[in-house]
Amino acid sequence: MPGRVGRRSAATSEETTSRRTATRTRRTAAALAPRDEGPETLLRKQIAKFFSDAQHGEETHKKLVSGMRNVQEAVCYESGHVNPKYKQFGDFSEEDFNEEVKRCVYRLLEIKKSEKAGDRIRAFLVEFLKTAIQKDYEALAGAQAEEVLDSPSTRLKSEIQNILLDSMGSKDKIVRFRATETLARLITDIEDELIEDDYYKCRRALMRRLEDKEASIRVQAAIGFGTLATRYEDQDGSDAEDDDRAGGLFRLLTVMQQDPSAEVRRAILLNLPLDDPRTRPYMIERARDSDVTMRRLVYKRLLPALGDFRQLKMAERDKVIRWGLRDRDVGVQQATARLLCEHWIRVCEQTEPGETGVAVESENRGLLKRAALIEFCKQIRILRTGLEGGMAHDAMKALWAGRPDYLHDITFRDQEFWNDLTLEKVFVMRTFTDYCSNSEDEAVQDLRDTKMPELTAVGSVLQKWLQALVEESRRTSKMPEVDEQTLKELDALEFLVVQLLHIVLGLDLNDRVGGKQIYHLIQGPLERWDIADSCTELMVDILHRVCDSRKDFIDIIKKSIEEVRDSVNDIHDEKVGDNDVVMSDHDDESFHSAQSEASDDTAIPSSPRAQQPPEMKDNVQELLARMKCLHLVGCMMKHVSLKVLKEPKTRDFVFETLKGDILNDLVAPSMSRKLPSVRASALPCLAHFGFLQKNLAESNMVVMAHAFDKGDVDLQIAAIRALTDWAAVYRDLFANNPQKADPNNKWLLPEDVYLQGFASEEPEIRFEACKAAFKLLLPYHSPFDEEFTQQILFEFVIGYFNPQNANDTGLRQALVYGLSSYCHSRTERALLFSRLVPTVVRKLVQLIENELDDDEKEDMTPWPKVTEILASWTDARLVYGKRDTALGAAEDPHTNLAALILERVRKSTCTGVELKVLMSLLTKLYISPAPPQSAAGEVFPDAGEDRELLETLYELVTEAVEEGMAPDAVSRNYLKRLETGLKKRLVEVEGAVEEVTKGVTSIKVEDQTEQAEEDEEQEKTVAQSGRRSAEATTTAEGEGEVTTTTVEAEDEEDEEKREKEDEEEEDTFIAGMQGESTRMPLFEEDEAEDDDTVRDLSRASRRTPRRAASRRHTAVTESDIIDELLESELEE
Incomplete structure (x- = not known):
């Protein structure tokens, strides 16, 4: 057998091509060969002419259908119904006519999808059968139903239907497509009743085609199956034949949910x-x-x-x-x-x-x-x-x-409309005022004043409903148990008042009469502790707009807070000290009070909670009143704290005004309360006070960190937001923390809040920590130092690739956006991130081997995708604004990353999987073989740190090539190319230095004597002649080396190509686009060769190393072997 292979390999390419074509032709003929057609007849010519003319355009279809119907009548019906023009076909039988039509149907099945002629012929066939069956029904209108169902046209349709059903299982996708398409059109366009046997045959065949690997075939199957499911299926959707499976309609809905092709889903949707x-x-x-x-x-x-x-x-x-x-x-x-x-x-x-x-x-x-x-x-x-x-x-x-x-047509000025307000009416008015106020068109803004009543009229209505809300809230608060109906009524009343307050905010509050009226009617409800927070916030917003000055606004809020606290009779005096209750019964350390004074000292108590007396049970009204006061403080500070940041005098005045009554007596004591809801309400207020005084924020950072460490989910989120806002305003906040320098510090550092938050089991906290950290990382001046930045970036990258976070889409979206934006914002950040990449790869390998189960390993991002993402994040060419900027080797992230990778693979602790991943990542890095060049064409030669890094990288690459560290041909070839490029780049640098040295030497030579110049010229002449002979010898040797290297390069390219194909096939298996019990091919070009690929892979798995090596030098194809086997069989 090896001898035969050798003789076949020596054959010419023409013989191989012709025999391969012959083999393919024989296979196609065997798959699609029509039946014995017999001799050519007059009927065959006429039917073929009809189908031939139909492929040119649909304009003549009506005429062709009429002519073909006349031929059918001449063949199948009595002479009284025959057109005299077609009497010559009377000698033929119905079977002859059907056979000729079926002959054309076989030809239709071989036409490709892209050919418009196939669509026209199919449309002509369906139109003919539809017209013929309709005329049969008209001709047999008075006959019995059995005779109607057994007409010549229905028999022809049944025979064509059987051909299509048999062809739908063909291995040729063209035949399957045309058969499925024609059957679907027959079912949808011809509305005759199918007999039970034909119905179940079509149903089973179309259901199988719904799982075809070709999306175009599934589309046609969905069209036909949808008609069957909706026209013939029972109303309950059950299948009379198969009780253990849902009906056809449910099957179609399942396919619409799970099919990966949008065209299939669209076809099902349109047919439901x-x-x-x-x-x-x-x-x-x-x-x-x-x-x-x-x-x-x-x-x-x-x-x-x-x-x-x-x-x-x-x-x-x-x-x-x-x-x-x-x-x-x-x-x-x-x-x-x-x-x-x-x-x-x-x-x-x-x-x-x-x-x-x-x-x-x-x-x-x-x-x-x-x-x-x-x-x-x-x-x-x-x-x-x-x-x-x-x-x-x-x-x-x-x-x-x-x-x-x-x-323009609607108006809200009629009094009857306001006398009988409902939720819907007030919401329509609220959205109208919002739309007019936010519009950029001045004409639309003017509609707000022309269509709405005056502010005084709206104020009167608001006063009426505010009073109703106050009375209902008072009545509800006195009830021992509140039923569901009462709560619904209270919610509806609160909703109505909220909409009225929004309407007032949307109107012109510069009206002194109306503004003064609103000013007075709001103060009363604002002092009630049982009014909803949504109403309170809007009333504070209105007060901020109608007050004459910031001082008046603050005084009104302070007065309201005092009234709220005094409205509860059993409010206890608050005491601030070491006796305050800790945050939770499960805390190991006591929660210290917030620092109310603007001092630089941070008081951290060391006394354990066991030494403190237990707190008495708080009264419900007292707690509600305290939370109401805190809410008022938060609403007020929203309008005050951030707006006075750039006004030092105003900022100090506001702080001194609020420090005693608000900060010391309300906010700070509330931070040490037991209930988490009270602490969660007080913490944002403390955050607002931090904007007024920087040293207050510095002294209370540990409070925020401790609140995160010991608090619940709401308190942790509030602590993260407060720390982030402070750090965004004061960029050196974390750097000036004295706890960093204390080796005995036992408290959580403020920066570690982001790390612990990202490691939390609660998705809300993870997302909030990620979003807050990137809010501080992305600005030009980040408050984090380099060490912590690397630490948190490392955790983010591991979290992004960790399959345990695969279902947390919000977190993954924040990570991919934040990491890409961080790395591509500045070159220095991409360089910083490149130093983490080897450690990230090592951690991911350990994560897969030691911490993930089998299901999680399947959900892990494939290694080729991981390396592609890491290479993209460290690519300096993708940095914003740096595309045309020349970067030296020391500043290039890919050059530094290549050196780190080669240093890592040299170590004995590098495992086989890690080595393969790192070398795969190395092949995706871009390292320029030439020195950096500006957009204007100016070349910057490598020197200093750039040259040292290139020399180090060149040594590492040379060592890797000599020791054979590359695990595959792709990596080996990349290392050789990289070695050549680095050598060329270093030689160019040496040439530039040598030219400068020669210039200095020539200046010195000019000062020598003429005799010395002559002697030097003679020496140069001898040296030049020797150099020429050496160059000639080197050239000859180089040509021989080039020849040898070319052959080796070709072999390596072949091996590299094969390994790339294997890698792509492995990636396809990992990616695995899987439909409902149907494996979908990843690429369209792979679909036609799916079976051949399987055979090639199975054959390659049996190939021995020696046989594989011999094939590098002898081009023996698969078709050559098959042709030789066919020849040996014929000889026998």
Whole structure:
């Protein structure tokens, strides 16, 4: 057998190509060979002519269908129904006609998908069968049903259907596609009733094609199967044949959810019945599809076709509006807004079912449109969706923007409208004022004053409902148990008051009469401890706008706080000292009080909690009053603290005004309370005071760190935010911390809050710590030192690649955005990150080997992807603004990373997996073989640190090449190329130095005597002749080396190519795009050679090393071996 292979390998390329083509032709002929067609007849010529003419265009199809029907009537029917022009075909039978049509169907199955002729022939065939069956029904209208179902046309359709069913299992994807497509069109376009046997045959065949590896075939199967499931399936969706499987409709919905192809999902979506309550939730679910075309289709075609949107459930309406208006694609947002403005609002305009408001007179048009908006708000459950950030705000904004006629026609000045306010009415007014206030168009802003009543009228209504809220809150607070109905009524009343307060904020508060009225009516409810926080915050915002000065604003809030504290009779005097209660019963250390004085000393108590007396049980009203006071302080400081940062005198005045009554007597004692809710309310207030005095922030950093260490989730998040805000304002806050220099420090450092937060088990804390850390890392001047920056970046990279965080999409999105932005913002940061990469790889290898289970290892990001991401983050060419900047070797992150990688692989502690990953990463680094060059073309020769790094890297590369550290051909070739490039770059530097040295020597030579010059010229002549002979010898040897090197390079390239292919196949297996029990190919070009690839891999696995080495020099292909085997069989 080896001898035969050798003889075949010596054959010419022409013989190999011709025999390979012959073999392929024989295989195709065996797969698609038609039956014995017999002699050519007149009927065959005519039928073939019809199909041949049909492929040129669909304009003549109607005429061709009529002619072919006449031929069928001449063949299959009595002479009385035959057109005289076609009597010559009367000698043929029905079987002859059917055979000729089926002959053309076989030809149709061989036409590729890209050929338009195939689509035209298929359309002609379906149109003919549809017309023929329809005429058969008309001709046999008076006959029995059995005769109608057994007409010549239905028999022809049944025979064609059997051909298609048999061809749908073919190995040729072209045949499968055409067969599935034609069968799907027959089912959808011809609405005749299938017999039970044909129905189940088509159903089983199409169900199998739903799992085909070709997406185009699955699309056609979905079209046909959708028609079967909706037209013939039982209403309960059950399958009469298979009881252990759900019905065909449920199967189709499952495919729509899980198929990886957007075209398949789209085909199923368009063929589902919209009025079926079983399919509607699945169709609405496609509004969150990953394909943007799919989402647009839902909002542009399906939902408008629904008609009355009130058929949807309340939760479904909420999803449709929220998903559409907040979609990341602008086209989906526009389609959703058009849906609301053109369809849903028209449904709400109907005063009665079937009656529209088109014929209403112009003076009543505004009332009609206002009623339509109120009805729309009722249909979207405004009490829940109208909260801050709810989807009702987005929906109303889209309506106001998409229907300008509503803006101009609606008015809110009539007294009857205000006398009977409802949640929907007040929400419509609130969104109107918000839209007009935020609009950039001055004409729209003027509508707010013309359509809304005066501020005094709105103030009177606000006073009425505020009083009602105060009375209801007082009544509810005195009830021992509050039932659900009472809570709903209170929530509705609070919602109405909140909307009225927003309306007041949107109006012009510069009116002195109206502003003074608002000023007085708000002070009373502001002093109530039982008013909702949402109302309190808005009232403080209104006061800040109507007060004449900042001092008046602070005095009013202080007065309100005193009234709240005095309104509770059993409030105990607060004491600040060591006897205050610790944060939690499980704390090992006592929680010290916050530093209320602006001093540089940080008092940290050392007395354990066991030495303190237990605290008495707090009264509920006292706690509520304290939290109300803290909330007032927070709302006030929001308007004061950050706005006085650049005003030192005002800042000191505000601090001295608030230090005694607010900071020392309220905020600091509240930080040592037992209840977490009280501490969580006090901590933001302390953070605001830190903006007023830097030394106060420095002295209370340890308080924030301890609150994070011992607090619950809410307190930990508040502590992270407070520390981050302080560090963002005071950049040297962490550097001046005296705890760093204390070796006996037992408290948590403020910087470690971010590390511990990222290591927390709570997803909210991890996300908050990650977001806060990047907020401090990304600015130009980061408050973190280099050591801590490397530490936290290391944890972030490990967390990003850790499969245990795979389901935390928010965290992963924050990490990938933050790390990319950090590394690509400055070259120094990319260089800093490159020093972490070898350690990151080692940690990831240990993580996979020691800490992950089998399922988590499967979810791990493949190593090729990991190395690609790390190389991208350390690429200086991707740094913003540095694309054309010349960088020296010492400043280049990839050059430094290459040196670190080669130093790491030399160590004995480097495992085999780590070596392979690091060398794979090395091949993805870009190291220029030439010195850096500016955009203007100026070359900067390497010198100093750049030259030292290049020499070190060259030595490491040379050592790696000599010792054979590379695990594969790709790495070996890269090391050789890198060695050559570095050698060339270093030689250029030496040449530049040598030229400078020669210039200095020539100056010295000019000062010598003429005799010395002559002697030197003679020596130069001799040296030049010797140099020429040496160069000639070197050239000859070099040519021989080039020849040898070329052959070796070709062998290495072949080996590299094979190893790359193996690596790509391994990556494909790891990536594994898997459908529902169907493995989908990763690339389109791999689909046609799927079976051959499997055979090649199995054959390669049996190849011995010696045989593989021999094939490097003898080009023996697979087709040569197959052809030789065929020849040996023929000889035998």
